[in-house]
Amino acid sequence: MKKIEAIVRSSKFDDVKNALSDIHVDFFTFMEVKGFGKQKTEHIVYRGAVYDVGYIARMKLEIYSTDDAYEEIVKIILNSAKTGEIGDGKVIVTDITEMWSVRLGTKNESAL
Amino acid sequence: MKKIEAIVRSSKFDDVKNALSDIHVDFFTFMEVKGFGKQKTEHIVYRGAVYDVGYIARMKLEIYSTDDAYEEIVKIILNSAKTGEIGDGKVIVTDITEMWSVRLGTKNESAL
Amino acid sequence: MKKIEAIVRSSKFDDVKNALSDIHVDFFTFMEVKGFGKQKTEHIVYRGAVYDVGYIARMKLEIYSTDDAYEEIVKIILNSAKTGEIGDGKVIVTDITEMWSVRLGTKNESAL
Amino acid sequence: MDEGLYIANNLWILIATILVFIMHLGFASLEAGLVRKKNTVNILFKNTMIVSIGLLTYYIIGYGLMYPGGEGGGFFGFKQFGIEEPGDLASLLAASSEGFVMPSWTDFIFQGMFAATCATIVSGAVAERIKLGSFLIFVTIFVAISYPITGMWQWGGGWLNVMGFYDFAGSTLVHAVGGFAALAGILLLGARTGKYTDKGIKPIPGHSLPFATLGVFLLWFGWFGFNGGSVLSADAASVGKVFVTTSLAAAGGTVGAFIISYVMFKTHDLSMVLNGVLGGLVGITAGADLMSPMEAIAIGGIAGAIIPLSVVFFDKMKLDDPVGATSVHLVCGIWGTLAVGIFGSSAGLGQLWIQFVGVSTIGLFTFAFAFILFYILKVTIGIRVTEEEELKGLDISEHEMSAYSSSDTVAYNLNVQ
């Protein structure tokens, strides 16, 4: 089993979601995160003082997948999240030792 | 060392927490996440237009544990988070290469 | 490739960020999380009833790094996040199977 | 009466009307601030409906029930549906030779704003668990029938008035009446899920203290009209005096609640002090025109001091009141009513007894009316949402919307790229 983690632009989230849905990956978990990276951040002006926010809001997706399916998922994310400009984000894959479904009590592939 | 990640219903969070506490697992980290899954989402009506929210708010727990203890923890989560209805969530286990306590500077088991 | 996850005090976040910056680790992702641990939590009083919040707001950093660099990064975090009081947090390291840059489509070291 | 004087008197009552109107916003803000985020739309919805329903029913039958005219001294009467048109200015002036007599428009709209107020008090106490439909039915019937009947006993020249009961602007007639109805609702509804646990009382803090504070200031603001308008003319000395006593009682209530809540809880609970302001205002309402400034401070200070005690008491009784409406309106309403027999120009044991009779008979009637009405609703269409709906929050389950939406799939943050 694999766990795919993708950090993408918030504005690309819907595209990624739709692209995943096209290959029938409808189950995943996501959260809002913040990132420091190469991309320059906005500046804010308040009462005469200028400051950089310093971070950029991003979305992180976590997808649990079988060892067979993960490569396609990674490919789809890389394609759909891409703008080509600095700030597109990263995708990483790690190995899952065990995975369980709470509802079914089943393990690994059968837990998806 | 193992890292246990559990995605559970928000409404089951307190039960899971209490069940963990009963087996003296009092230390963990959690965050609010959102999930797409089999469970149907609520719809919202605003000025005549109906829409599905599309995701469901869930809680994610992260527990670092020894290789000995993790199986019991997983079992406890699977039991306490279960309703039997679609949407109960997942538990995954991954291997930790190293773990450190910031306060003590100690490693692995002694860092817990 | 390694993934470093650090759970630190919110109040130490800026110190950690600056220390990392000093060794030119400028890219990472972070999020707000909540933790149960040994540290006692604040209590709140509302209309005569006292209650413990029960958790403490913390920051979680995720840094993807090469196999060569990660030890230094861990050391820097351990140093900069430390107060010596209960509640300093944990750092864990896990192995990344694959890592991709969305913008470049490159893999592992070249994806950083 | 001189035309200029007549116009000035009338103008003041109209302005007082506007001030009492804005108390509805005060209640809406206070209650919205003191409930959880997930029930905010619901409480705002209820308070928006209440003022409109209250005005309509008061126009249709409430005014006729409350001011039946005739000999007076009775328990019940009814004049007519709707209200009569006032005569022309000349006839109004003529009718006012012995003192200012309001045109019927002015009288109705001023009284109409009061009527809805007592329903708003109930709304806060039963918040976060009552069914919207049942609540609206309750309010419609309660404001249309129960409030004007007890109102008539005193302000409509009924038996309490004849007996010598004194309730200047409604410590009993408005506030305690709202509070008794609220108590009936609380008893039949039960506490919010999770409030009273084996391990003790779980506090459920309000989601926005800025809104709660806004509400309390608006209520004080409106109270200048509530009490000041109850002079029923713009009399230079009386209205000014009522302003002074009202404000000093509110100030006393603030300080009373500040001190006692610090003594009891060793901290500075804003929600208590806000309730203290209101307690002081409710307390002075029955005798705002009878008290000296020092007496007003005393009455307000005691009312404010009662608040933390009362809040803790109701919680001990497991009577769950999210906004403290029973402490503010019921307990301080009773206190204010009795205070007329203790302080001020009417003080005396005889008066105290009459005050007691007044507040208890009105209380009994109102409580019985509200209890029976809520009970009928309970056994027919039900008054409480399901536990699942309560957990989700009434905003989603009753309104399918959310008070603070992030309208995109993700809450686009400051620096969306």
Next chain:
Amino acid sequence: MDEGLYIANNLWILIATILVFIMHLGFASLEAGLVRKKNTVNILFKNTMIVSIGLLTYYIIGYGLMYPGGEGGGFFGFKQFGIEEPGDLASLLAASSEGFVMPSWTDFIFQGMFAATCATIVSGAVAERIKLGSFLIFVTIFVAISYPITGMWQWGGGWLNVMGFYDFAGSTLVHAVGGFAALAGILLLGARTGKYTDKGIKPIPGHSLPFATLGVFLLWFGWFGFNGGSVLSADAASVGKVFVTTSLAAAGGTVGAFIISYVMFKTHDLSMVLNGVLGGLVGITAGADLMSPMEAIAIGGIAGAIIPLSVVFFDKMKLDDPVGATSVHLVCGIWGTLAVGIFGSSAGLGQLWIQFVGVSTIGLFTFAFAFILFYILKVTIGIRVTEEEELKGLDISEHEMSAYSSSDTVAYNLNVQ
């Protein structure tokens, strides 16, 4: 006129001025509540600027255009820049022998508060996508020139007034005028990105219903001055009557929108009910002094019932109005204007025709003026922000700030250690 009477009359208009002033806060709150978080600073900024720009331009030329004096009956006139000083009290009293004549200060400031109102209506409808600079230029010119010209036709003694058109406090002159200008803006701007998709209409909920509710209550509060002040004296019977009709129409609007939106959507949409309150208020505004209470309830009730229908209709037409300004001010403004020919003491086919002529000529002029002005701005400096700016939100792209900042790198939470 007796001095006391004169002072009381003048006082009421001044107080009404204050009440109309606070309607600007009402609009600002309502509109802020109904837009997304990321455009909140922008809408607040616009509404703060509008009231100031409106007062300044109305002082400089608006008042002179609207009240040109002379014989009357015309289409256009101009008296002077600025306003004349009133004479002393004696001369004011002398001038008022046949009825109250306001001092010029009072007249100007009361009228000036109205002027800015109609610009505020536009602000809500074009929110979340219009360029700040272009909007401010539009408002300045529109309030300085277009509003006073059509205002003169009726209130300045122009041709519509001579013809017998009736618009008591401005269902047409203020509300429909704002609504027509809003419509021109919506047409030229286009909908917000992502609102109308292939899959249907994507709702974009407002970010704070508590603020929206606050706004509506403040608007109702201010409407007592808007309508009540339009009596142009403190006449005891008239002002009271206007208070009654205004409040009952608002109550009717609430209930009308409540019922129809429940029938249509099977839920209780707070935003619809809030629009219903306003619909009822706009509807009664043209004939607030002519209607009986029951007629007021009917006019308000119908206005409220129109709201959900109208909102759905505009959405079908892909006319994107984030706050429902066109439904509330344009549609209910037209309805209220026509209602003068249907209900109340002036009802009749002849009057209905005149009302129709009035609202359509004013509508045509206003729409054309606003359309041309927006069009010129569109082809010169542009009126719409870029899609990227829209996505980021106008707060960041136009103001480089955020309405709800968490001022630390991280939002320090409850229990920061």
Next chain:
Amino acid sequence: MDEGLYIANNLWILIATILVFIMHLGFASLEAGLVRKKNTVNILFKNTMIVSIGLLTYYIIGYGLMYPGGEGGGFFGFKQFGIEEPGDLASLLAASSEGFVMPSWTDFIFQGMFAATCATIVSGAVAERIKLGSFLIFVTIFVAISYPITGMWQWGGGWLNVMGFYDFAGSTLVHAVGGFAALAGILLLGARTGKYTDKGIKPIPGHSLPFATLGVFLLWFGWFGFNGGSVLSADAASVGKVFVTTSLAAAGGTVGAFIISYVMFKTHDLSMVLNGVLGGLVGITAGADLMSPMEAIAIGGIAGAIIPLSVVFFDKMKLDDPVGATSVHLVCGIWGTLAVGIFGSSAGLGQLWIQFVGVSTIGLFTFAFAFILFYILKVTIGIRVTEEEELKGLDISEHEMSAYSSSDTVAYNLNVQ
């Protein structure tokens, strides 16, 4: 005086009282909006306490200090504790034969609302770091003693009044006085931790600009009473004029701040424009009855233009003022006081000198009083919270509560299952 006229005059002062009262909500909202989330309960708590403490102390000794009666022309006097009851209406009318003389109730409550205002100004400037207890002690003593003493110099018929100093509604007596006390507090407290760093000034944005905007509109609203009531009668020409100058100055202030802040920062900072509105209002306050409309626009416009310059200047001096109270109330208060010698019917070098003498002597006295009082508190019980408490926020450390709680362990979101 005719009874109708007397009643109308009195009525206006009472209504002005209500309007000044609501300025406390304006300050509370503005300050709450401009501080960080974690200090919101604290600022609301302070502002709720201030108005009550202010009214009580002003009743007990403030009024007696400010209006000592007697020959006048002095530096200090004291009449009595509490206030005298006014006589009956006949005697009030008799006393008013030469012009309106307020009943003592009215006079006290109107003045009492002013008193607390100047303390509220301090509250914003010292926000986010002052100890609650010390602040409340400071306010109690300052409002009880210092404010009425300098107030007496002018409004109580003291030496400045005899000298010819002019301060219509309190640019100096209220606003600059509050500002000078604020300055003393800022100096002794020091800046908020992290504000002035090696790398420059770190802005600390307010957590809710909607609340800040709400506050500013409410302040403008209340200012109609603040300035309009300071006519001390309902005189038809004067009150109207004051309404016009006050509004146009506010409008001028808006535009002035808009332009200058755009020139300086190349963006549209809402917080600056909001301060600009207030700057315009403070600026016109000293001479609201002396200025023509154009002069009012000029005074307000200059005040607004000063705001961004002043804010930047104080920041350069490392005087940390979270809400801009010193810029608005101190700087524009001084400007408005001097403007009486530059513009309007009293302009002239002689008057300018007297204005200068007035504002500087009052400023010196106030600053010294406040500095010494804060200093004593600093060396005894301390005036500043610990750095840890500041980091956590005063809401948790002083009140053990949070302004926006999510009351469940987790913030149950839209779709909790």
